[in-house]
Amino acid sequence: GAVVSQHPSRVICKSGTSVKIECRSLDFQATTMFWYRQFPKQSLMLMATSNEGSKATYEQGVEKDKFLINHASLTLSTLTVTSAHPEDSSFYICSAGGPPLEQYFGPGTRLTVT
């Protein structure tokens, strides 16, 4: 089946620094990728939808200048958390594809900001 990878799987950074998370579709091309965030014992919340070659669409309440999304190719989308703070510590999950029946999820990246 289709595989989506994320890198890194875990990252610890200091407050005020920026962190980049990569999401790759390994064996298929994805014009659309989604970024989710999950706090402990809470739901996955959609942060943004990224379409290859165009600007990402952010959900209400998500700061686009803080969470920079780039989808420069059909197999790679990146999420950069800029000027990270402890409250940004979370589990970030990407998915690639289109309709839910054809959407494949990455394993997630755990970000800890100290």
Added chain:
Amino acid sequence: GEDVEQSLFLSVREGDSSVINCTYTDSSSTYLYWYKQEPGAGLQLLTYIFSNMDMKQDQRLTVLLNKKDKHLSLRIADTQTGDSAIYFCAEMEKGGKLIFGAGTRLAVHP
């Protein structure tokens, strides 16, 4: 906004049936989904049900939908240790956005 709720933890004995419950709020949802997440892996779509159905069976999995009560359940027959994972219920909102529950951690013990 729309909301999906599920209990956080379920423990069952190997060989017994597991029932994971979920409630949702969007009565216009056309599809409802169950995902499985194993440690270190991505969410895997297990099964789904159209809103005009009230039951769907797929091998050991049975999905029941009570549209009136907005209640969805996933029954796993003959639960095995390999079924230990986190199970997410999700509804699709208008526009195709997925709304997830917090996930139910299923622990299977001998």
